[in-house]
Amino acid sequence: MADETMTFDQTPTQDVETQNKVASAERAAENANVGAAISRVDGPLKVTGQARYAADFSVPNPLYAHLVISTVGKGRITGIDDGAARRVKGLREIYSHANKLDNGSAPFFAAGGQAQQSWEPFAEPDVRFYGETVGLVVAETILGAREAAAELVFEYESQDPAAVFSASGVERQEMPDKSTTKGDFDSAFEAAPVKIDSDYETAPNVHNAMELFATTAHWVGDKLTVYVPSQWVKGFQVGLAEELGIDEANIEVVCPFVGGGFGGKGSLFTWVSLIAAASRDLGRPVKLYVTREQGFTTASFRAETRQSVRLGAAQDGVFQALEHTGEELTSRADNYFVNGQDATIRMYQADAIRTKLTTVHADRQTPGFMRAPAETPYFFGLESAVDEIARELDMDPVELRIKNDTMVDPVDGVPYTSRSLKECFRQGAEAFGWSDYTPEIGSKNEGEWLIGWGVATSTYPTQMSPCTVRIHLDVSGEARLQVASHDVGTGAYTVLTQAVADELGIPVEKVRVELGDSRLPPGTIAGGSISTASNVSAIMIACERIRQRLGLERGGDNDLAAAFENFGQGGIEEYAEWNPPGAKKNAPKTLYNGKVTIVGGPEESYTAFAFGAIFSEVRINRFTHEIRVPRMTGAFAAGRIMNAKTAKSQYLGGMVWGIGHALLEAAEVDPRTGAYMNDNISEYLVPVNADVPNMDAIIVPEVDDKVNPAGVKGIGEIGIVGVAASIANAVHHATGTRLRRIPIRPEDLI
Ligand code: MOS
Helix, strand or coil: CCCCCCCCCCCCCCCHHHHHHHHHHHHHHHCCCECCCCCCCCHHHHHCCCCCEHHHCCCCCCEEEEEEECCCCCEEEEEEECHHHHCCCCEEEEECHHHCCCCCCCCEHHHCCCECCCCCCCCCCEECCCCCEEEEEEECCHHHHHHHHHHCEEEEEECCCCCCCCCCCCEEEECHHHCCEECCHHHHHHHCCEEEEEEEEECCEECCCCCCCEEEEEEECCEEEEECCCCCHHHHHHHHHHHHCCCHHHEEEECCECCCCCCCCCCECHHHHHHHHHHHHHCCCEEEECCHHHHHHHCCEECCEEEEEEEEECCCCCEEEEEEEEEEEEECCCCCCCCCHHHHCCCCCCCEEEEEEEEEEECCCCCCCCCCCCHHHHHHHHHHHHHHHHHHHCCCHHHHHHHCCCCECCCCCCEECCCCHHHHHHHHHHHHCHHHCCCCCCCCCECCEEEEEEEEEEEEECCECCEEEEEEEECCCCEEEECECCCCCCCHHHHHHHHHHHHHCCCHHHEEEECCECCCCECCCCCCCCHHHHHHHHHHHHHHHHHHHHCCCCCCCCCHHHHHHHHCCCEEEEEEEECCCCCCCCHHHHHCCCCCCCECCCCCCCECEEEEEEEEEEEEECCCCCEEEEEEEEEEECECECCHHHHHHHHHHHHHHHHHHHHHCCCCECCCCCCECCCCCCCCCCCCHHHCCEEEEEECCCCCCCCCCCCECCCCCHHHCCHHHHHHHHHHHHHCCCCCEECCCHHHHC
8 A cells, every 4th residue: 555644455465457357358259148348328318418317307387295204103193283384485285194185005016016015195194114204295396395394293192113123012924835845954954064053134225226216297187197217117107097096098107217226116106196196186297306315214125134044064065954044024014025045045955955934014114125135135144154164164165165056956956047156156266366265264464454355156036027029120220129118227228229239130329229118018127137138038029020021131131121122111010029938828918907927937947047156355454443345256147148348337236235235234223213313325324436446247158048038147136146245254254253244344343
């Protein structure tokens, strides 16, 4: 470190940058299954401010709304003193249970519906959690709405909420139908010569995408247009129609750009029907800005978990018994769960496997998706446990994982469509320099810096959804793809452009992609890493039909002008429905009804997962205990990669978030009130540039011709999985302290 005054030294122990450059060039040359690394086709729109996000749409003469959220964790509203609020200039109306809007409810998302929670807002004076939406103020200006909201006094009869695992009033619900049993776990664990039995905890995480939750409702006659950040415009349209009691044909949901979704914009927010109903009531468009603070409780979140792992192995490291149990917090009314053990038990061979899931109903908002919802928390448990048993066995943690690799699903016995975990470890280890690993605790320490290396496996199931698309090609060689899918910042516009260009044999500049509007043919929800595989598979069908009708050859040197001349028309259009293997026959039709179908292929024939290996280095200051991650290498194999550049960005983004998950992010719940005490991004910490100095994501080549016609596994979520364990394992290597609760904070090392 050149500058002695710097407070931390993040100098990595290897010159990974140089190594990675060489390795990347070699990989690019040998990898034919990776699409061109073109820059985002929508990049210029974004950097010039022309990309319109939900809040950017102008409507004529709008009113502005502000949410009022509860300031007790449980109870009921006994009165509302609105005297001062009503004197605020420009106030138009104050809504609450006392003058309920004409809104209803749609079924809960996780129960096959669309809504983020099962209950109807404002239906009753009850308060179910701290920060619940209890009022809506509408005024001529944003500031007027906020001022009036600040003047409003809600009176409550309040009770003590049971808001955290340890509260006495929570209700536990065992979920036996979600458990898995293979072999006789108890005997196998008992007999195993080497074993560990550990408990882990993960903190609640809250969505803090760059784009806030801003929503606009605009009626023209009986037609409603809603501009809302959404990962599922079709579902929002259908759910909102049900809530408002109108024909869905009269609703258009518009969201061409999303400033980060991550699951937080996947289910229909409760405020959408409120502002739509208020707009209908007041006869003016209504714009709502949900503040950063309010987003903490009015949107969904990643709930805290408590987990136990029991893992038994033979002396040679072969796993004999694996049990992973989990408790997940959910709301009082809704039984939301992620059940990540379903993924953890598919990682390694073991004769005896058992899982158990318990949900814990508390006085909190209903949780929901957040990037790799199931795997992110549960792989902290599993992959910490694997590291613990590697220590017990005195085995290299990479070698142990490779030893227990399997080419058939440990539970179902069916083969993986492809599984390149070993290759991920090989390439990741090489780039990271794992051959220099020295297992002794503290063996890498330098002066005041405790240095540790850690590793973990990453995975994400390959999931697919039915999808419909419409493609138009004209004689000038210009193509247009229309699908109510989404680009949540992932690069979907770009990879779908590439797919159409590739299938029709035209340059990418000639392709226009339209996404994010419920009038388009219904596509997938942008969740579960399903979008690319599903969209590209549907695009392939539509393009094949176009080629057939025009007599074009795939990949051939086609004369479009002549083909259209023969065809006799200047343009051609094809609509196609793709239904993934394993889905019900009519699944594409149910897209029109706002139903989500997510399948992982025909379960009796194969299992499909993407895999990865995460290597981390941590440096911990001996005196201040500040924890830094100077470098991290992730190596991922996920079938065909449509675009090496956008894919790498997805992986790196996931890994960055993994640092937050491991070391920074936690919503701190006050057990007395159920309030989030750090409901702002100065106290709810997320990684910034200085936290991620040197990171590389390696695209491990993999050809999968079984998983779906596109050969794509999906990459949106795998990058974060395993990162927390990789870091925690590195912390152990540096310090000898095994921390089984994340985030890991400096005070945990004192
Ligand atoms: Mo992802 S958490 O399914 O948006």
